Amino acid sequence: MHRPWVPHPGARLIDAASGAELAGGALWDRIERAAAELSALPEGVLFSPAPPSVPAVLRYLAALASERPIALLDPAIRADVLLGLIDRYIPAVVADPPAGLAAPAGYRATADGWTRADAPEPHPDLAVLLTTSGSTGSPKLVRLAKDAVLANAGSVARALGLTDRDLWPTTLPLHYTYGLTTLNSHLAAGAGVLLTAHGLLDREFWDAADAFGGTSLAAVPYQFEMLRRLRFDAAAHPALRMITQSGARLRGDLVADFAARMARGGGHLVKMYGMTEAPRIAVLPPEHLATRPGSVGRAVPGGALSIDAGPGGEGEVVYRGANVMMGYAECAADLARGDDLGGVLRTGDLGRLDDGFLYLTGRRRRxxxxxxxxxxxxxxxxxxxxxxxxxxxxxxxxxxxxxxxxxxxxxxxxxxxxxxxxxxxxxxxxxxxxxxxxxxxxxxxxxxxxxxxx
Structure with missing residues (x-):
């Protein structure tokens, strides 16, 4: 077992419901105890639901510390979808299985969840597995190496200028790549994460965010629509300095609207672009928002963008970086595969580059x-x-x-x-x-x- 790159010694986790805070040595003691417990379980992949709670985040960090690959799952995943994933990927441990659901064949129900001693051995570089869709359908898994998770957290923290004074109240699911990236980047920067089960429409969310001094929000376009309906006023939240956007294209009128709302409160809007296969690809610094509102930004630190261009300079966006996935997994055997992509991702998105700034023009498959x-x-x-x-x-x-x-x-x-x-x-x-x-x-x-x- 070793201490991984997250969290930074100054990072902190806060439970919004109780106000309890874990930081510094106390946080590391909890991670190391949880890591030791995981190390005592059968070797192989860990399936874990990822609600926005301190225990779930501790389990995730403990998996990194014990070098056990962890698949982060929607806590609301349907039982049939979960059983289908178990059948396809044969994890060694399934944490917090649904109450009343019988353990599938080959698994034993214990205090730690469902376990089996003959799970396939994953590749030693494998660290995190994320699904490519929500809780429905039959998703494949994206395989992320330890170095890729590290590179992504560091590049986002640098691109956003995160410091130990920042605090993110959880606005996104942690099994979703944007939510996990936001968690990782804050912990890597020595910042704080305020874990709350409440959403942007709940008064309790804003009470907690203001009480603990939340400095940033992370939202997808649909949440921006909700915030506008709520008549969101950044100036009403004194500590708030930044709202980041990713997940899909944000309409131009919403970009202008929220840039102005944040400016009135002394903060700024940051547009970003990424996907599960490369959790963060580009960031548009706020100083370029007025002159390049249609761009999703330049490549994150350590990354590079190019266009497989046709006539007019438009074509498929190609990204190169240390945060690119190892590849997909369709079945248990794929979990033992090494790096299939070599740090090069053909995104499937169409776009063009102008002085290094990326403009998305559509989806190749859309x-x-x-x-x-x-x-x-x-x-x-x-x-x-x-x-x-x-x-x-x-x-x-x-x-x-x-x-x-x-x-x-x-x-x-x-x-x-x-x-x-x-x-x-x-x-x-x-x-x-x-x-x-x-x-x-x-x-x-x-x-x-x-x-x-x-």
């Missing part, structure tokens, strides 16, 4: 065909952004648009609007009204759930 004409699904959503929340998916020679609260009449109007803007006949757009768009735990639109409705 393409539909209408009467044989290729149509960008992200572009369709952008064309309708003034008409309320919408999501576009590819159908059979058509594009299906799901629009919140749309009626038959208003849906036809949206189809006509798209026809006028794209030059494609309106009958190629199937607009369907839904009460509310389905969301993943990360706050992103659950396109898989929508595709299941086709």
């Amino acid at each position: 393409i539909g065909k209408v009467f044989g004409v290729r149509v960008g699904l992200d572009d369709i959503e952008e064309l309708l952004r003034g008409h309320g929340p919408v999501a576009a998916v590819a159908g059979d020679d058509r594009v299906v648009v799901f629009a919140e609260a749309a009626t038959t009449a208003s849906g036809r109007e949206l189809a006509l609007t798209l026809a006028g803007r794209t030059g494609v006949h309106w009958s190629g757009f199937d607009v369907r009204g839904v009460p509310k768009l389905p969301l993943l735990a990360s706050g992103k639109i659950d396109y898989r759930a929508l595709e299941a409705e086709l």
Whole structure:
């Protein structure tokens, strides 16, 4: 067992409900005790739910300290999805299994969860496993090496200028790459993390954030929409100095709106870009927000961006960095694989570079065909952004648009609007009204759930 790079000796964890704080030697004592307990269990991968709680974070840090690979799972994961993952990946330990659920064949129920002594041996570099989707479907796992997790935490901490005076109240799930990256970067910088089960819509969240001096928020676009509906006023929260954004494209009007809101409170907005396969790729410093509002920034420290370009300089975004994943895992045997990518990730996103600043223009795979004409699904959503929340998916020679609260009449109007803007006949757009768009735990639109409705 060894002391890993996180947390920094000055880092602290605070339980918002009780106010109890773990820091310095006391925090390390708890990590080392938990690591010793993990080391006594059968060797292999640890499956662990990751709620925003001190015990869950201690288990994660203990796994790093004991060099045991840990798969962080949605605490609300369905039982059938969990059992399917166990069957595919054969972990040695399943922590905190759902109450009342019988241990699957080959596992023994103990005080530590479900364990088995004959789990496959993972690759020695493997540290963290994250799912590529939410709690539904059959996700594959992203394999992150110890060095990649280290590199990512350090580069984000430097890019954001985090110090030991910072405190992040948990606004994102910790099994989601953006949430985990925010946790890691704060702990690596010697900053604090305020762990709360309350969300941005809860009064209790803001009471705790203000009481403990929360300095930063991390949010995805859907949460920015919620904050605007709440009439968020940064000046009402004196310690708040920064709000970061990632997870999906943030509309231009929201960028301008929240930059202004933060400026009135003496803070700033930071746009970022990343994915589970490389948890943070680019950061747009706040001083460039006014002149490059459409950019997601430059490569994080230690990383490099290039474009596999076609005509006009636009093409697939390629990222090179020490934080790139080792590769995917589809089954237990893949957990023993080494580094498949060599630090090079073809992102599947389309974009262009201007003086090192990255501009995303679409998703290579987010393409539909209408009467044989290729149509960008992200572009369709952008064309309708003034008409309320919408999501576009590819159908059979058509594009299906799901629009919140749309009626038959208003849906036809949206189809006509798209026809006028794209030059494609309106009958190629199937607009369907839904009460509310389905969301993943990360706050992103659950396109898989929508595709299941086709």
